[in-house]
Amino acid sequence: MRDGLDQLLRSWYVYVFQVPRAPEYLLSRLARALISSDASASSHFGPTLPDDAAHGVNLYRANMRRHPRLPGGATTTIPVQLVVALRDRYVRPQLTANLHRFASDLTRVEIDAGHWVPWSHPNEVARFIGCFADAHVT
Structure with a gap:
């Protein structure tokens, strides 16, 4: 129980990402600031980082959606x-x-x-x- 509560507190940002439009705006701005202020970040990430950061929010949103339960749970046998x-x-x-x-x-x-x-x-x-x-x- 304690581990679950600890993880919930550490995952605060996942819930913030559920707010419409605000996370995309903030992440895009932060990414622009990062690549304009840090030469190594700019060369590592490239010019698409602001858009990539904003679009990445959708992964968190998709993972939080309720999905129908599969019989026996979702499993895989592939490596x-x-x-x-x-x-x-x-x-x-x-x-x-x-x-x-x-x-x-x-x-x-x-x-x-x-x-x-x-x-x-x-x-x-x-x-x-x-x-x-x-x-x-x-």
């Missing part, structure tokens, strides 16, 4: 790799502990990183993906 960021302040590693119930062929890899792993550790993420893909060539 799935889960990259767990051990220092993620928003998605705690404990939240991913039981995901094997939904993916019978689950590979879990951990990385000492925060929330934006592909940005902070792109080489490691690429290596994880490459190794996973190589292991599942049919």
Whole structure:
């Protein structure tokens, strides 16, 4: 129960993203400020970051919608790799502990990183993906 409440508090932004139009506007402005003030961010993200940030809100909205329950739950048998960021302040590693119930062929890899792993550790993420893909060539 305590872990669930802790995760709910850490996920405050998911609920803010449900407000119409405001998150898109704010994220777009923040992204513009980031790429105009930080040369490394500008070269890493590129000019589409403001639009990408605004459109990304829709992923959070879609994930919050009620979906019809599937008999037996939503599961998959295809290979799935889960990259767990051990220092993620928003998605705690404990939240991913039981995901094997939904993916019978689950590979879990951990990385000492925060929330934006592909940005902070792109080489490691690429290596994880490459190794996973190589292991599942049919």
